[in-house]
Structures are given as structure tokens and as C-alpha cells.
Amino acid sequence: MKKLLRNPLSMAGLIILLVFILVAVFAPWIAPVPDMYANNPNHDPYRVPRYGWGNTPQAPSKEHPMGLTHGKYDIFYGIVWGTRTAFKVGLIVTGVSCLVGIVIGSTSAYIGGKFDEVVMRFVDVFMSFPFLIAAIVITTILGRGLDKVIFALVLFRWTGYARLIRGNVLQVKQEEYVMAAKAGGVSHAKILIRHILPNTIFPVLIQASMNMGSIVVTASTLSFLGLGAPEGYADWGQMISFARNWILGTPDNPLAYWYTVVWPGLAIVLFVLSWNLIGDAFRDIMDPRIQG
Amino acid sequence: MLTFIARRLLFLPVVLIGVTLLIFVAMSLLSPYQLVSTYIKSPEELKNQSLDDLVRKYGLDQPVHVRYINWVKNLLKGDLGYSVSANMHVAEAIAKRFPATLELALFAIIPVVLGGIWLGTISAKHYNKPLDHFSRVFAIVGWSLPDFVFGLIVLMIFYGVFGWFPPGRLSMWADSIVLTGDFVRYTGMNTVDALLNKRLDIFWDAVRHLIAPVITLSYLWWAYLLRITRSSMLEVMNKDYVRTARAKGLTERVVMNRHVRRNALIPVATVSGSMVLGLLGGVVIVETVFDYKGIGLLTATGAQQLDYTLVLGTTLFYGLLLVLVNLVVDVLYAIIDPRVRLE
Numbered sequence: 001m002k003k004l005l006r007n008p009l010s011m012a013g014l015i016i017l018l019v020f021i022l023v024a025v026f027a028p029w030i031a032p033v034p035d036m037y038a039n040n041p042n043h044d045p046y047r048v049p050r051y052g053w054g055n056t057p058q059a060p061s062k063e064h065p066m067g068l069t070h071g072k073y074d075i076f077y078g079i080v081w082g083t084r085t086a087f088k089v090g091l092i093v094t095g096v097s098c099l100v101g102i103v104i105g106s107t108s109a110y111i112g113g114k115f116d117e118v119v120m121r122f123v124d125v126f127m128s129f130p131f132l133i134a135a136i137v138i139t140t141i142l143g144r145g146l147d148k149v150i151f152a153l154v155l156f157r158w159t160g161y162a163r164l165i166r167g168n169v170l171q172v173k174q175e176e177y178v179m180a181a182k183a184g185g186v187s188h189a190k191i192l193i194r195h196i197l198p199n200t201i202f203p204v205l206i207q208a209s210m211n212m213g214s215i216v217v218t219a220s221t222l223s224f225l226g227l228g229a230p231e232g233y234a235d236w237g238q239m240i241s242f243a244r245n246w247i248l249g250t251p252d253n254p255l256a257y258w259y260t261v262v263w264p265g266l267a268i269v270l271f272v273l274s275w276n277l278i279g280d281a282f283r284d285i286m287d288p289r290i291q292g
Numbered sequence: 293m294l295t296f297i298a299r300r301l302l303f304l305p306v307v308l309i310g311v312t313l314l315i316f317v318a319m320s321l322l323s324p325y326q327l328v329s330t331y332i333k334s335p336e337e338l339k340n341q342s343l344d345d346l347v348r349k350y351g352l353d354q355p356v357h358v359r360y361i362n363w364v365k366n367l368l369k370g371d372l373g374y375s376v377s378a379n380m381h382v383a384e385a386i387a388k389r390f391p392a393t394l395e396l397a398l399f400a401i402i403p404v405v406l407g408g409i410w411l412g413t414i415s416a417k418h419y420n421k422p423l424d425h426f427s428r429v430f431a432i433v434g435w436s437l438p439d440f441v442f443g444l445i446v447l448m449i450f451y452g453v454f455g456w457f458p459p460g461r462l463s464m465w466a467d468s469i470v471l472t473g474d475f476v477r478y479t480g481m482n483t484v485d486a487l488l489n490k491r492l493d494i495f496w497d498a499v500r501h502l503i504a505p506v507i508t509l510s511y512l513w514w515a516y517l518l519r520i521t522r523s524s525m526l527e528v529m530n531k532d533y534v535r536t537a538r539a540k541g542l543t544e545r546v547v548m549n550r551h552v553r554r555n556a557l558i559p560v561a562t563v564s565g566s567m568v569l570g571l572l573g574g575v576v577i578v579e580t581v582f583d584y585k586g587i588g589l590l591t592a593t594g595a596q597q598l599d600y601t602l603v604l605g606t607t608l609f610y611g612l613l614l615v616l617v618n619l620v621v622d623v624l625y626a627i628i629d630p631r632v633r634l635e
Contacts, residue, residue: 129610130570132573134607244581277432
């Protein structure tokens with residue numbers, strides 16, 4: 001942990017991440033729900049407010065510090081509340097797929113034999129599809145929506161963790177203290193949970209935290225393709241898909257609508273960057289091969 | 293060597309059954325009425341027939357195992373159903389669009405591999421020096437840039453501002469020539485066909501349209517390859533035989549190129565399989581951003597219009613492609629690293 005704080009790159013990552021956490025927590029104060037919805041108890045704060053009719057974006061102004069994007073959606077509001085969406089998707093997908101992967105991977109390795117063989121071939125099949133394309137198939141079949149995106153991502157993400165923990169458990173399984181526990185008549189479930197998992201789970205958790213960034217990228221990619229969050233939901237990927245229509249600007253000013261792509265793009269890049277900076281430092285610390 | 297390949301080939305049907313089963317399970321989430329579209333052979337069939345007739349005709353009311361066997365039988369005949377969004381048979385659409393994607397992949401693979409390995413070597417050579425830190429930041433930023441964001445920025449700058457690299461596959465004038473009978477389609481790849489037809493102007497036009505997507509794909513993959521090459525080079529540099537080579541008085545260049553890099557490339561070869569996997573996903577995005585009419589854009593537009601027939605068909609195609617690519621990668625790997633064959 002000390003090494004993490006001493007490295008300027010990972011330090012930068014931690015600071016950026018902290019800013020995002022603060023933005024997510026204080027979203028209702030940073031970008032309050034506009035007054036026009038105050039009397040509507042059914043109003044969902046994740047719905048980005050629209051100011052006016054027509055589609056043409058509007059340059060940043062005092063009321064709308066980052067401007068209005070396609071469909072007059074407020075960019076600043078969308079980015080602030082989109083931070084919450086990003087954390088929500090990232091944390092749920094990582095958490096659930098990690099849990100599923102650990103349970104299936106460790107039991108498979110512990111039981112071993114034919115069972116293990118079958119489970120691993122199963123994992124192989126799941127892993128032989130490109131992650132993004134698999135997610136596209138699932139969201140096409142199930143329909144649009146954030147919950148479906150989360151489901152699709154979990155469905156094709158757990159396999160990586162399962163494979164990782166399986167390898168670790170297979171190693172630890174042979175250790176003498178496991179043998180000792182077995183000889184002492186400790187139940188299988190207890191051996192797995194109390195003796196094996198604590199010694200194998202750590203690398204998986206690190207791997208999982210490093211994948212947060214890529215999960216958020218995939219989720220926003222689905223939104224970019226129009227398969228993710230419903231229209232008008234605060235989501236960075238969707239804001240970029242809005243920007244697509246205006247990317248070429250006006251004939252005399254090709255950069256006329258720069259703000260529609262730059263702000264949401266910056267939000268995604270910084271978010272992912274912060275996770276990757278931390279993960280990269282972690283990897284160097286954990287990887288003893290490089291420390292020659 | 294031959295036994296190694298034979299063993300791999302034996303494993304092939306198992307993977308194929310797995311891949312088809314997975315897609316079939318995904319399909320069975322749809323109701324029989326929705327599924328009819330994945331079976332019919334032309335829109336004509338919808339005339340004079342009720343949906344219930346069609347469901348019965350294609351056996352969609354049968355038990356699961358019967359349906360699976362029937363479906364696989366159809367697949368073996370190359371029948372993937374009729375796509376509403378592409379307005380043609382799925383197999384036909386894939387055959388039509390695949391050359392474009394192949395062309396893009398072929399143009400991208402050389403700068404990706406050479407550039408990535410070169411950057412990784414430089415980074416490892418200057419380990420912990422400014423150049424290394426610089427390339428690391430370059431890699432992390434590249435790794436953090438989602439392809440659709442980077443692609444849009446490339447489009448905005450190189451097309452919007454400078455007007456150099458337009459989206460699409462060909463300019464209007466070139467497209468109209470390609471569509472005439474005088475221009476013979478040999479491969480479906482514009483650059484190759486243009487050269488075979490001795491039309492240099494069309495060749496340049498096609499290349500001009502390829503540059504922006506290739507830049508986008510390359511930058512993102514450089515980041516990945518740089519990282520792997522770097523850490524694998526650093527590992528090898530600590531090996532005894534490298535010290536021996538230095539002690540023999542070999543020049544630094546020979547040590548680096550002959551002793552270090554050759555061995556460091558083995559892990560790089562291992563990831564080439566997963567690179568192809570990622571490249572296929574990346575192609576969907578890049579083709580969407582640059583309106584490049586390949587198989588990725590076909591899948592994306594199909595998905596947007598909820599054309600599951602098309603999406604399932606193309607996915608199956610990706611799956612088969614990957615199985616084959618992985619087989620080739622494994623064989624190449626066994627050639628590079630003889631230790632693998634002994635396992």
C-alpha cells in the first residue's frame with residue numbers, strides 16, 4: 001500500500017478516482033434536479049433534463065456549463081449522474097461475476113476429476129466469444145435496458161475469474177495444512193472456505209478491481225451502439241452516441257460542436273484511466289519477475 | 293508435430309458443439325414466433341401462411357433436442373435464415389461483407405504487430421528512464437481510451453478539420469465505377485481488386501478510406517502489445533544466458549535482437565489468439581464509427597434493429613472463425629516454442 005502511495009502515477013489514479021467517488025456521492029447537490037420536476041414525485045433523477053425543443057446542440061453557457069447535446073439534453077447533468085451509473089454498473093458486474101466465478105471455480109478445482117473437466121470446457125466455450133459481441137447478442141435478445149446490460153456482462157465475465165481462482169486452488173489444494181485439515185475430519189465446505197479461499201482469493205480480487213475500467217468501457221460501448229441504457233438516461237456512452245450526429249460540425253466550423261464529444265469522452269477516459277493507473281502500479285508491485 | 297495438430301483437430305468438434313449449443317440456448321430465449329424468422333428462406337414464404345403453420349413447418353413446436361439437431365442440419369447446409377435489416381439471406385450478407393472486414397484486419401495487423409513490438413522493445417531497453425515512463429503513460433492512456441471515443445476524435449480531426457480521410461469504403465465516384473460491369477470483383481477487397489483491375493486511382497481511394505480505421509485500431513492495440521512485450525523483455529533480460537551473451541562481448545544490439553527479443557516474443561505469440569478475439573470486437577466499433585461497411589457494422593445495425601436472425605448468424609460466424617484462428621495460433625505457437633509439443 002505504501003508503494004502505491006509513493007508512485008506518482010498510481011497517486012494520480014487514486015486522486016482522480018476519489019474525485020469521481022465524491023461526484024457520485026454528492027450528485028444531487030452538484031447537479032440538482034431542476035425545479036420543473038420538483039412537483040413530480042415519480043421523476044427519476046437519472047433522467048437527464050432537456051431544455052427546449054429540436055435537436056441541435058447548444059454551446060456552453062452560464063446555465064449549462066458544458067452545453068446541451070443532441071436533443072437538448074444537459075451535458076453537465078448527464079456527466080454528474082452518469083458517474084453514478086458508471087459506478088453502479090462497474091460495481092455490480094464486478095461484484096456478482098467475481099462471486100459467481102469464485103464459487104464455481106473453487107468448487108470445481110476442489111472437487112477435481114471429471115467434474116472439473118466438464119466445468120472447464122464449459123468455461124472455454126464462454127470464453128471463446130468476443131466479450132463485446134456476446135454482450136451484443138444478449139442485449140439484442142433481451143432488449144434494451146441497464147439491467148440487461150449488467151446481466152449480459154456478468155454472464156460473460158465470471159469465466160475469467162473462475163479460471164483464475166481454479167488455478168490457485170489447484171496449487172493450494174496440495175499444501176500440507178489442507179491435508180492436515182482433511183485428516184482432522186474438517187468438513188469439505190469448511191476446508192474450502194476457511195483454509196483454501198483466504199489463501200487464494202487475493203489475486204482474484206486485484207484482477208477484479210483492475211477490470212472495473214474495462215467493464216465500464218464495454219457498458220458504455222453498448223450504450224454507444226444504442227443497446228444499453230434507455231434514451232435520456234444519464235449514461236456517458238449514450239451521450240457520446242448523441243455526439244455522433246454532430247461530430248462534423250457546421251460547414252464553416254468543423255469543430256462547432258466539440259463539447260458534445262469532448263466532455264463525456266473525457267469523463268469515460270479519466271474514469272477508466274484512474275482504475276488502470278492503480279491497477280498498473282499494483283501489477284508491478286505484485287509481479288516479482290520484473291524486480292530483478 | 294503432426295500428432296500435435298491431430299490432437300488439436302480432434303478437440304475441434306467439441307468446441308464447435310459447445311459454441312453452437314451456447315448460441316442455441318440464447319436462441320431458445322426467444323418465443324417460437326420470433327424464431328420463425330431465423331428459419332424462413334425468403335420473404336415470399338410469409339405469404340399465404342399463418343405463423344402457426346410456419347412454426348409447425350420448421351418444427352419449432354418440437355422438443356429441444358430435435359430442434360437442435362434440425363438447426364444444426366440447416367447450418368451444415370449454410371442456411372442461417374433471412375435477415376430483415378439487410379434484406380437478404382444471412383449467409384449471403386456475411387459473404388458479401390466479410391471481405392471488407394478482412395481487408396481492414398489485414399491492413400491493421402502489420403502496423404499493430406510491428407509498432408507494438410517495437411515500442412515494447414524500446415520501453416524495456418530504457419527501463420525506468422524517461423523514455424520508458426513516457427511510453428508507459430502512452431500505453432495506459434491508450435488502454436484507457438475506449439475505441440469509440442478515440443475513433444470519433446480521429447474522425448473529427450482528420451475528416452472534419454482536414455478533410456483527409458473520409459468515412460465509408462470508397463468515394464462516390466469510385467463506388468460508381470466499382471459497381472459497373474467493367475470492374476471485375478475478384479476478392480471483394482477494394483484495394484486488391486483495384487490493383488487486379490489496374491485502377492491505381494481506385495486503389496488510392498480505398499487506401500485513403502482505410503487509414504483512419506487502421507489508425508484507430510492500431511493505437512489501441514499498440515498499448516496492449518507494448519505492455520506485454522515490455523514485461524516479457526524485462527523478464528528475459530534477467531536470464532543467465534543474456535548475461536553470458538553480454539560477457540562474451542557481443543554488442544548490445546545483437547544481445548537485444550538475437551537473445552532477448554526472440555525469446556521475449558513467445559508470450560506475445562500466446563496473446564495473439566486473444567488479440568484476434570478483441571480485434572473482432574473492436575472491428576464492430578471501428579466500422580460503426582467510420583461507416584465502413586464490413587461485417588461488424590452489419591452486426592451493429594442488425595442489433596439496433598433487433599434483427600436477431602442476423603446477430604445470431606454473424607455471431608456463429610465469429611465463433612467458427614475464432615475456433616479456426618485459435619487452431620492456427622496454437623500450431624504456430626508449437627512451431628515457435630518446441631516445449632509446447634512435448635506437453
